[in-house]
Amino acid sequence: MAAVFLVTLYEYSPLFYISVVSLCFVVTAAMVLGWFGFDVPVILRSSDETESILPTPEKQMVQVTNPFALEMGSGAASVTDGVSVRACCLEPCVLSCFWGCEVSALQGALQVHQHGPRLSTPQHFQEALHLHYHHCQSFHIGSDDREERHTQIPADRGITDFGPLPRERYPLVAVLTLAEPEARDTYNIVASVTVIHVPDDKYGLSARLVFQILHSTRIGQHKDRFTNNNHNPILH
Incomplete structure (x- = not known):
């Protein structure tokens, strides 16, 4: 099913097909690197994870x-x-x-x-x-x-x-x-x-x-x- 979809996508637009394959490769590589303990670039992290990493400023209430x-x-x-x-x-x-x-x-x-x-x-x-x-x-x-x-x-x-x-x-x-x-x-x-x-x-x-x-x-x-x-x- 996936092969038929990729063939159809290539026939419709080869440039778009190459972009989708490249994106899938980058995401898969990032997941594999993260699984084995390598640091994942910030651009590939989710927004929730990024917000949790950034320190929250504290303001004293008076x-x-x-x-x-x-x-x-x-x-x-x-x-x-x-x-x-x-x-x-x-x-x-x-x-x-x-x-x-x-x-x-x-x-x-x-x-x-x-x-x-x-x-x-x-x-x-x-x-x-x-x-x-x-x-x-x-x-x-x-x-x-x-x-x-x-x-x-x-x-x-x-x-x-x-x-x-x-x-x-x-x-x-x-x-x-x-x-x-x-x-x-x-x-x-x-x-x-x-x-x-x-x-x-x-x-x-x-x-x-x-x-x-x-x-x-x-x-x-x-x-x-x-x-x-x-x-x-x-x-x-």
Whole structure:
């Protein structure tokens, strides 16, 4: 049967016949060499065998406690009427709400924290943003405080929307920082930056937390985390 197949294959394409025979010879030789203890070239080894030979890099997991939590409050939310948020923190903290923060300014501030001095106070964030926002409002939050805080842009500013998509400004950036200097030395996480979408006339998507970034005390260890990870130990 095999002879008939090879003859048919040769009549159909002599070049393909030679290639198949050569491949069979190479595979058979490799199997024989491997059976008698000779090393088999890497190119002939299976992918599973190759992966098992390569050393697996090890990365130490470090448990870090996140002292911050922020969630949307009750009630309707809009740029003109404002929005309510609820902060639940393990330590007294300061909630700073930056309305109309420029996207490029926030990215620059995050890079400052990653490559320079850590941003651990509201004043540090204000300086890093270079006042590239429309309005800032701050609240002091106690460790047992679960009340909602309502923040909005003053009506006399005349801001009703942030323009069509794509936008150059985030509607609301909420920053949580530890209020007491001693606590900043206790926790590795020293700040939480949350971008919040607030609907307006140009973009009516419902209010929601877009993303959250937690800032660590060590340079280069700022981590993007989902908002539902708050208060849970963070492994990095």
